Amino acid sequence: DELFPSNGTTPLTNYLDTQYYGEISIGSPAQMFNVVFDTGSANLWVPSSHCSPLYTACFTHNRYDAAISRTHIRNGTGFSIQYASGNVRGFLSEDVVVVGGIPVVQVFAEATALPAIPFIFAKFDGVLGMGYPNTAIDGITPVFDRIMSQHILKEEVFSVYYSKDQTHQPGGELVLGGTDPNYYTGSFNYIGISQAGKWEVNMKGVSVGAEKLFCRDGCKAVIDTGSSYITGPASSVSVLIKTIGATELAEGGFTVNCDLVKSLPSVTFHLGGHGYVLTVEDYILWQSQFGEDICSVTFRGLDVPPPTGPVWILGANFIARYYTEFDRHNNRIGFATAV
Numbered sequence: 001d002e003l004f005p006s007n008g009t010t011p012l013t014n015y016l017d018t019q020y021y022g023e024i025s026i027g028s029p030a031q032m033f034n035v036v037f038d039t040g041s042a043n044l045w046v047p048s049s050h051c052s053p054l055y056t057a058c059f060t061h062n063r064y065d066a067a068i069s070r071t072h073i074r075n076g077t078g079f080s081i082q083y084a085s086g087n088v089r090g091f092l093s094e095d096v097v098v099v100g101g102i103p104v105v106q107v108f109a110e111a112t113a114l115p116a117i118p119f120i121f122a123k124f125d126g127v128l129g130m131g132y133p134n135t136a137i138d139g140i141t142p143v144f145d146r147i148m149s150q151h152i153l154k155e156e157v158f159s160v161y162y163s164k165d166q167t168h169q170p171g172g173e174l175v176l177g178g179t180d181p182n183y184y185t186g187s188f189n190y191i192g193i194s195q196a197g198k199w200e201v202n203m204k205g206v207s208v209g210a211e212k213l214f215c216r217d218g219c220k221a222v223i224d225t226g227s228s229y230i231t232g233p234a235s236s237v238s239v240l241i242k243t244i245g246a247t248e249l250a251e252g253g254f255t256v257n258c259d260l261v262k263s264l265p266s267v268t269f270h271l272g273g274h275g276y277v278l279t280v281e282d283y284i285l286w287q288s289q290f291g292e293d294i295c296s297v298t299f300r301g302l303d304v305p306p307p308t309g310p311v312w313i314l315g316a317n318f319i320a321r322y323y324t325e326f327d328r329h330n331n332r333i334g335f336a337t338a339v
């Protein structure tokens with residue numbers, strides 16, 4: 001079809017290497033929103049014009065107004081989605097959503113209760129879940145599934161490039177229907193997902209330097225475009241932090257003395273017969289504040305309760321190093337070295 005780009009591409013913005021988001025439109029005439037394309041969830045929500053004035057986070061973000069959209073279809077069913085940081089509540093609506101130039105009629109949630117923490121820190125308005133349909137709240141068909149059912153994509157895959165630092169333009173790119181060779185070198189290595197319905201693989205181990213210290217008997221790893229960092233079970237991450245000589249900050253982050261950074265070991269994630277190495281450049285966030293250099297470690301301890309956990313979550317700083325293809329046709333994930 002020459003009408004639509006056969007692979008819808010969306011440039012992404014990189015905010016401080018911790019938030020990556022791109023623009024979509026909802027409604028006619030188009031109402032623009034910045035959303036995180038999140039493989040760790042499967043619903044689309046944006047702030048609502050009906051959001052109560054009590055929620056500051058609504059008023060610092062774009063809000064969807066059904067009353068001015070010709071193509072709005074009323075639904076009204078209640079909605080609530082739970083994140084590690086708290087939950088977002090609202091109600092369902094339906095309207096034309098355009099992602100990467102591809103329009104779909106989509107059921108999404110208008111958020112009317114948006115917790116200030118963390119959303120006052122969000123540079124984006126909402127979240128567009130790129131997960132599997134069986135993880136979608138209220139059984140709503142996700143955006144990518146609606147796009148696949150139009151049979152206009154060359155391949156039933158989507159790919160994500162996250163830039164390593166903010167000087168890069170664009171800060172990232174989402175490709176619907178293929179990959180973008182401008183952003184990776186070499187070939188892809190593929191890993192089948194571990195259980196249908198999640199972007200999750202079996203990891204064979206985590207090494208610090210040459211030593212395989214964690215996940216020696218295998219463990220679960222979620223490849224999550226909606227997470228800023230790499231998280232692992234708190235016990236493992238605290239050993240990792242000690243091994244690299246980092247110290248704990250008040251608010252839960254870890255820092256190392258910037259002078260020691262170059263002597264720090266690499267951390268390798270063993271996935272599908274390959275070792276994915278993160279060097280210090282990949283896992284240390286070097287920020288200069290008021291002339292002082294702060295070197296923070298982009299690993300976080302997070303104990304996800306069973307049955308989802310225990311699990312490692314490989315987020316933005318992993319994806320910034322390894323260009324990632326999410327393949328819905330073959331239920332597999334491909335990694336290539338990002339440029």
Ligand SMILES: COCCCC[C@@](O)(c1ccccc1-c1ccccc1)[C@@H]1CCCN(C(=O)[C@H]2C[C@@H](N)[C@@H](O)C2)C1
Nearest residue numbers: 018019020040041083084085118122225226227228316
């Ligand atoms: C790459 O861009 C990352 C976006 C930032 C994510 C995030 O850091 C964030 C920061 C500031 C304001 C809001 C949000 C944020 C909050 C909820 C949804 C989306 C973004 C999240 C903070 C809480 C823990 N966390 C998740 O659980 C995330 C895990 C993920 N799968 C989501 O479902 C929720 C990450």
